[in-house]
Amino acid sequence: MIAASSLKVYQELWHEMSVNHRVQYVDGIPNGIEVVKRDPGFVLLGPIDTMKMYTTGDCSVVVLNEGILPTYFSIPMKKNSPYSSYFSAKIQDFVEHGFIDKWVNDYARYVEFTHNASSQCANSTQSQVGYLSLDQAQGAFWLLIAGLLFSILILSIECIIRLLWGW
DSSP: TTTOOOOOHEEEHHHHHHHHHHOOOOHHHHHHHHHHOOTTTTTOOOOOOHHHHHHTTTTTTTOOEEEEEEEOOOOOOOTTTHHHHHHHHHHHHHTTTHHHHHHHHHHHHHHHTTTTTOOOOOSSSSSSOOOOHHHHHHHHHHHHHHHHHHHHHHHHHHHHHHHTOOO
């Protein structure tokens, strides 16, 4: 993908990788992260969600913006598979409704918990997307219920006044 790109920045990156041999291959993301930690002259290219999972809570590594490569996930299937349109629609629904991001964030928190790491890094360049629990959001529901009850009370008073005075 980098080699075939028409964008100048990717062509320069490919030139550095192929012609100048400024590339080092590693066996897996965790090993690549260790190389980056040992030598600040290295960067690691990999799938953004996997990188986030392995670096959550590690303040010595920063994951940059997601815009370097325009791919996300792919599921290969046999040509003319009867399931391809179904899976395409379902995956699109999952992405649009935020399920994929939620699952990735939940798994990243699980990885952080299993490594006993804290995600409170002082110099983080990313904001963490937070989700409200029902306990945190219940105030909005109570306010909605109170508003509905107040509206019903005012409507009842208005109906009683109309009946009594005949307006």
